[in-house]
Amino acid sequence: MKEKKCCLLIGNTRWHWALENNNSWSFTHTQPSLSNLKSDLFSICKWAAVGPVPKNHFLTSSTQLKITEVPLLKLPLWLGIDRALAGWQAFQKAKAKNMHSNGLLIADAGTILSLTKITSTGEFDGGQLIPGLRLQQSAMANGTENLNQITQTNIPPEEFPMGTEEAMIKGSLNSLLGTLLITQREEKIPIWLCGGDSELLLEHLQALEIDVNHCPNLVLEGMINLIN
Numbered sequence: 001m002k003e004k005k006c007c008l009l010i011g012n013t014r015w016h017w018a019l020e021n022n023n024s025w026s027f028t029h030t031q032p033s034l035s036n037l038k039s040d041l042f043s044i045c046k047w048a049a050v051g052p053v054p055k056n057h058f059l060t061s062s063t064q065l066k067i068t069e070v071p072l073l074k075l076p077l078w079l080g081i082d083r084a085l086a087g088w089q090a091f092q093k094a095k096a097k098n099m100h101s102n103g104l105l106i107a108d109a110g111t112i113l114s115l116t117k118i119t120s121t122g123e124f125d126g127g128q129l130i131p132g133l134r135l136q137q138s139a140m141a142n143g144t145e146n147l148n149q150i151t152q153t154n155i156p157p158e159e160f161p162m163g164t165e166e167a168m169i170k171g172s173l174n175s176l177l178g179t180l181l182i183t184q185r186e187e188k189i190p191i192w193l194c195g196g197d198s199e200l201l202l203e204h205l206q207a208l209e210i211d212v213n214h215c216p217n218l219v220l221e222g223m224i225n226l227i228n
C-alpha cells in the first residue's frame, strides 16, 4: 500500500513537491520529469499546474486543485493557481499573527515574480507581474547579438560592474529588489516572500533593511492547508 501523501505544483521552470511522512511535510523541487510521478511510496492526493502538464495517467482531473476551491474572495477564474494558493496561505498565516489589518502582499519569486495583493478581509486586490531573475537574464541573451547566457551564480559585490555578465546579473537582481523596495515604500503592508529566488532576494532585502516574511514554500503549504 502507498502510505505517503504527496502534493505537486507544476511550475513553469520546476516541479514542486510536498511529501508527508509521519505527520510532517517535506518540500523538494525537481526538474520536470514524468518518471518522478511513478512511485510505490506515495500517491498524489492533490496537484495543480501553471506550467505545461505532460500527457500521463497519474495526474487526474479528480485530484486537480481548481481555483474555485481556494477560499479567497473575488478571485478571478483566470488567476494563476500558484498566486491564489500563496495568497490564501499568507492570509491564514497573517491572520494567525494578527498581521492582516492593512492587507498583505505576496511576492512569489519564480520564473515570473508575481506580486499579489490581498485585502484585510481576504479579497484578491490585484497585482503585478515581472520577469523573474533567470528569465530576465535569458531574455537579454536571446534578444541581443552581444549578450550571452549567464554562466555563473555569483552576485557581483560592486554596484556597477565592469564585466558584461556581471552587469547583467546585477541589473536583473536590482530590478527585482527595486520592485520590492518601491512596493514596500508605497503600500506599507507586510510582504510575504516565496519562490525559487526568495532566499537570494531575502539576503539582499535584509541588507537594505527591508522587512519581509520569508516562507519559501507558501504555495505548497496552501495546498496542504486545503487538503487537511
Ligand SMILES: Nc1ncnc2c1ncn2[C@@H]1O[C@H](COP(=O)(O)OP(=O)(O)OP(=O)(O)O)[C@@H](O)[C@H]1O
Binding pocket: 010, 011, 012, 013, 014, 015, 029, 050, 051, 082, 108, 109, 110, 111, 112, 132, 133, 134, 135, 195, 196, 197, 219
Ligand atoms: N535548481 C534550480 N533550477 C532552476 N531555477 C532555480 C534553481 N534554483 C533556484 N532557481 C531560481 O528559481 C527561479 C525559478 O523559481 P521556481 O523554480 O520557483 O519557478 P517556477 O517553477 O516557475 O515556479 P512558479 O511557477 O510557482 O513560479 C529562477 O529565477 C532561478 O533563478
Ligand SMILES: CC(C)(CO)[C@@H](O)C(=O)NCCC(=O)O
Binding pocket: 012, 050, 078, 079, 080, 081, 082, 083, 110, 112, 114, 129
Ligand atoms: C503569472 C504566473 C505565470 C506566475 O507563476 C502564473 O500565476 C499564471 O500563469 N497566471 C495566470 C495569469 C494571472 O495570474 O493573472
